[in-house]
Amino acid sequence: MRILNIIFDLGGVIIDLDVERTYNTFKNYISDRYLELEYGYIKHPVFRQYETGAISDDEFIEALVSLAGNEITAQQAVDAWNAMLVQIPDERIRLLESLKSDYRLFVLSNTNEIHTQKFESMANGYNKLSDLFESAWYSHIIGSRKPERQAFQTLIDGCNILPEETLFVDDLENNINTARDMGFQTLHVTRGLNIVEWFKDNPL
Secondary structure (H helix, E strand, O other), X not given: OOOOEEEEOOEOOXXXXXXXXXXXXXXXXXXXXXXXXXXXXXXOHHHHHHHOOOOOHHHXXXXXXXXXXXXXXXXXXXXXXXXXXXXXXXXXXXXXXXXXXXXXXXXXXXXXXXXXXXXXXXXXXXXXXXXXXXXXXXXXXXOOOOOOHHXXXXXXXXXXXXXXXXXXXXXXXXXXXXXXXXXXXXXXXXOOOXXXXXXXXXXX
């Protein structure tokens, strides 16, 4: 069926992420015995709570400071948390601009308010990154996160789209699997896949 809509993940798809930068920034501030950090991702339950809007910004920052043994300031906690957001390459902005004239574009992203405030200002030439999309659906606002089916259903209902007419673009296999099970067409952005080149080589 013809594609009418495209849903993009942000981190690892539109935004370059490097979680190790957050880990290393914390290490610069404190000894790492205070943080429950694992290579590639932070596992403490407070992060999931924050991503689903269950706790406030202040509560999250307080938790980060506490995890750091109260050895950092609130601003240092925010700076370390944002360090993983590297850049939005201009070529991806140009890609979105070109797609916008032919497709309805949406975002479905597991994220949080602190990161949103940061990455919204990272798109060169735009007041907000979300201006490139018809609408953006963030986990901390909708109260559910991928790969939960409810996150996808919230967007489906809110945007009045059909999954079979929609391409879902994400870098995590679990999210791709849920989307495929719900009838979406999918693009799994694996390491080394350049989405700009992919869309150029694969007309929809």
